[in-house]
Amino acid sequence: EAGVAQSPRYKIIEKRQSVAFWCNPISGHATLYWYQQILGQGPKLLIQFQNNGVVDDSQLPKDRFSAERLKGVDSTLKIQPAKLEDSAVYLCASSEGETQYFGPGTRLLVL
Amino acid sequence: GENVEQHPSTLSVQEGDSAVIKCTYSDSASNYFPWYKQELGKRPQLIIDIRSNVGEKKDQRIAVTLNKTAKHFSLHITETQPEDSAVYFCAAIRNSGYALNFGKGTSLLVTP
Numbered sequence: 130e131a132g133v134a135q136s137p138r139y140k141i142i143e144k145r146q147s148v149a150f151w152c153n154p155i156s157g158h159a160t161l162y163w164y165q166q167i168l169g170q171g172p173k174l175l176i177q178f179q180n181n182g183v184v185d186d187s188q189l190p191k192d193r194f195s196a197e198r199l200k201g202v203d204s205t206l207k208i209q210p211a212k213l214e215d216s217a218v219y220l221c222a223s224s225e226g227e228t229q230y231f232g233p234g235t236r237l238l239v240l
Numbered sequence: 241g242e243n244v245e246q247h248p249s250t251l252s253v254q255e256g257d258s259a260v261i262k263c264t265y266s267d268s269a270s271n272y273f274p275w276y277k278q279e280l281g282k283r284p285q286l287i288i289d290i291r292s293n294v295g296e297k298k299d300q301r302i303a304v305t306l307n308k309t310a311k312h313f314s315l316h317i318t319e320t321q322p323e324d325s326a327v328y329f330c331a332a333i334r335n336s337g338y339a340l341n342f343g344k345g346t347s348l349l350v351t352p
Contacts, residue, residue, distance in 0.1 A: 133283075162339055171246075171329050171342030172284070185339060220283070227272050227333070229340060231283040 133232035147209035154223030246343025263330035
């Protein structure tokens, strides 16, 4: 069974530039999550989708972050413009029920 | 919202010893408690979970205990091996389909 796929795996950008991350969840999983994991901390939810609808985006910095999940499958997360404090690993996860399965993450470095 | 506290932040044990990581949660309505293992540069992977209607669950060398009254749960690893070295995260969730609330993680080092 294929797992959660993410790309790119690494990205280095300068502050004020924009960046986009892509996630392909496990086939059939209706729920998709984007987490931000800052070095030395646990993952923190940015946004949660149920099919193509947003369930929770209360912790998403909406002035610079946006996300979409067209057709209820793949999802993209965008940051525009990036700040130094956005340097982190961005993890995508999907679930059908309680268990969440994580992708390998995208490691973002903002210089 | 849910607040999950995890201790210790770092733990060093000798191979063959046991390791215990403890977590407390604030939301008494939380009913699902997974534990994830994250090796350096890799994705978090579920290693064991427990639901609120169960007090203890065991899977080979790994066990989790839950005390609903005290709102704490613990991960126990027996006969530790160097490959157990990783960061372990506890989490709590109220209902299926909600996002996980993670602790800050415990960095476990098992020395030969």
